[in-house]
Amino acid sequence: MKVAVSVLSSYSFCPRSVYLSSVLGLEPDSVASLERGLFDHALRKTLIAKQMELLGAVDDAGGLVSALRDVVERSFGVVLEDYPSVRREDAEAVRSEVLADLGALGERVSYIAEDLGFDAALRRMSPWRVDYPVSSEKLSLCGRIDKVMKESFYYPVEIKTCSPPESVWEGDRIQVCAYALLLEEDVQAKKKIPYGFVEYTRVPEMRPVMNTDSLRKKVSETSEAVFKILEGVVPDICPHGSGRKCESCGYSKKCYEI
Ligand code: SF4
Incomplete structure (x- = not known):
């Protein structure tokens, strides 16, 4: 076992x-904070999976952030369907946080890309x-x-x-x-x-x-x-x-x- x-x-x-x-x-029992956390977790994992697919499809940090923003907007409703108990205001708060984090991701990729180049930087920051x-x-x-x-x-x-x-x-x-x-x-x-x-x-x-x-x-x-x-x-x-x-x-x- x-x-x-x-x-x-x-x-x-x-x-x-x-x-x-x-x-x-x-x-x-359904606890609002737990439902929010599960939805947050699922949305971020969807985003990370897409990040890996963008290798070779975008050329710079701006393009990466823009493509990932589109992913968030397209995935938001789809992922939300799997978490019907999450409160709408919590879901919107998660969306805002995830979008804000993309800015920080773009900055990190830019920083590393100065030494390694964009593709290598994105590869390093993307999960295996x-x-x-x-x-x-x-x-x-x-x-x-x-x-x-x-x-x-x-x-x-x-x-x-x-x-x-x-x-x-x-x-x-x-x-x-x-x-x-x-x-x-x-x-x-x-x-x-x-x-x-x-x-x-x-x-x-x-x-x-x-x-x-x-x-x-x-x-x-x-x-x-x-x-x-x-x-x-x-x-x-x-x-x-x-x-x-x-x-x-x-x-x-x-x-x-x-
Ligand atoms: S934390 Fe939860 S499971 Fe543990 S004693 Fe309290 S109510 Fe029970």
Whole structure:
């Protein structure tokens, strides 16, 4: 049996949420911030996939930004159809943020293009793969990596649309490291993948995650803990202190009744 890497991240947020979703099969209630995040995530992945297709089709940063703006406008309604619960004002806010980020992308490409030329700059900034499926019997893990970048080695980038912390959420660190482990096996890497990134779109910033030995161990410990829940261990309602986690959790209504 394999566990989805995203479940390890959920465990880090709250072990009981793993029990509610993966054992009891409960769906979280619709929470506006979650719906917004899912829509944001989907729109950005559509955009990134198109960015890769523009290699060779545009000549400079201005052309790139203009082509990607068209993609956003054309994809917006199509992607929105898959997320009917997202509030219209949230969807419009996502569209504005994504369009604003394109300006920053254009500036970065221009900057790198000064040394490398436009095509090489765009190639460097474009992922090798988007939504890349990975799976391992040995690790008992599976998942889909938002972006796999290829430089002198492959590394994962996880897109997060939530509010970012000062550094990187623990669950996001575990998720990126788990993807690195899966990727090492998938591409038969000769060396360990030293780092990956979390891309917090609200900021927007790419924050590094160093795949240290202790983080690698934490991935395996979290995986073991998740398997115990799947085998029948029921986590308590977490003593979250301020209760802020429960307030933002889609299971808050059902959780306390079980
Ligand atoms: S409501 Fe609170 S205790 Fe229950 S799953 Fe959500 S975060 Fe965990």
